[in-house]
Amino acid sequence: MNISKEDSVMSMFRLDDRVALITGGSKGLGKSITLGLAQAGAKTVICSRHQDECDSVSISIEKQTGIESIGISMDVTDPEQVEDTFDKVMEKFGSLDVLVNSAGINIRNPIEELSLDEFRQVINTNLTGSWLCCKASASVMKKQKRGSVINIGSTLSVVGVKNRTPYCSSKAGILGLTRALALEWAAFGARCNAICPGPFLTEMNQPLLNQPKKAEAIISKTAFNRWGQLHEIRGAALFLASDASSYVTGTALFVDGGWTVG
Numbered sequence: 001m002n003i004s005k006e007d008s009v010m011s012m013f014r015l016d017d018r019v020a021l022i023t024g025g026s027k028g029l030g031k032s033i034t035l036g037l038a039q040a041g042a043k044t045v046i047c048s049r050h051q052d053e054c055d056s057v058s059i060s061i062e063k064q065t066g067i068e069s070i071g072i073s074m075d076v077t078d079p080e081q082v083e084d085t086f087d088k089v090m091e092k093f094g095s096l097d098v099l100v101n102s103a104g105i106n107i108r109n110p111i112e113e114l115s116l117d118e119f120r121q122v123i124n125t126n127l128t129g130s131w132l133c134c135k136a137s138a139s140v141m142k143k144q145k146r147g148s149v150i151n152i153g154s155t156l157s158v159v160g161v162k163n164r165t166p167y168c169s170s171k172a173g174i175l176g177l178t179r180a181l182a183l184e185w186a187a188f189g190a191r192c193n194a195i196c197p198g199p200f201l202t203e204m205n206q207p208l209l210n211q212p213k214k215a216e217a218i219i220s221k222t223a224f225n226r227w228g229q230l231h232e233i234r235g236a237a238l239f240l241a242s243d244a245s246s247y248v249t250g251t252a253l254f255v256d257g258g259w260t261v262g
Helices: 028-039 051-065 079-093 116-144 165-188 206-210 212-219 230-241
Strands: 019-023 043-048 069-073 098-101 147-152 190-197 252-255
Touching: 019 028, 019 079, 019 116, 028 043, 028 051, 028 098, 028 230, 043 051, 043 079, 051 069, 069 079, 079 116, 098 116, 098 230, 116 147, 116 165, 116 190, 147 165, 147 230, 165 190, 190 230, 206 212, 230 252
Parallel strands: 019 043, 019 098, 043 069, 098 147, 147 190, 190 252
Antiparallel strands: none
16 A cells, blocks of 8 residues: 555545445444444445344444445355355455454353353354455455455453353464464555454443453453443554554554553
């Protein structure tokens, strides 16, 4: 991406005429990121397993921003659905500039109380699903000689929490995937980075509110001693999606309220 030294810094954050696909875009951090990218001018493609939820969010985003947004139901663990979705995006828009892999699940239990199927379910959604979407985007972005992939890791990509073996394993894998792809794609002008959120009060974490001691144990690990607000993820996502980060690849940006500095 060519950026003139005369370009204003704010213009480097604009995503006008860019196309962004967000998995897990109908809820939580994915939904918030989608809105942020649309506010910066990006046309957005919202993907989740439920078409009605995708449609509802896309309609809302169009009303708020005036920028085109569509919803496509997709199971990130199904290779055929992933390929079909990326084909549809290319047929409609002719390009794909940003991919955000935000689809994810969590199953909490001590390892002896977890089944192998439960472990595989988390790995398949969080890690294999991201890998499949990266694979589908590779030929597009390499041919375009541009593109930004943002994989959603976690604070638990680098620190452990008990009773989270499937989730910690999947999110640690996200960092390995991100680093390897950054090297594979650099010669083609495409970038791959990760955002590692701390404790945000998403739908996935809502059940913790019914367990005050467990909730306090989590948020007390942050320097701010609070949950992250959903809008607080948008700046990091916009930075990595835009030309403002044109010299950034293979890195992990922690938006964790200071958890990992302790």
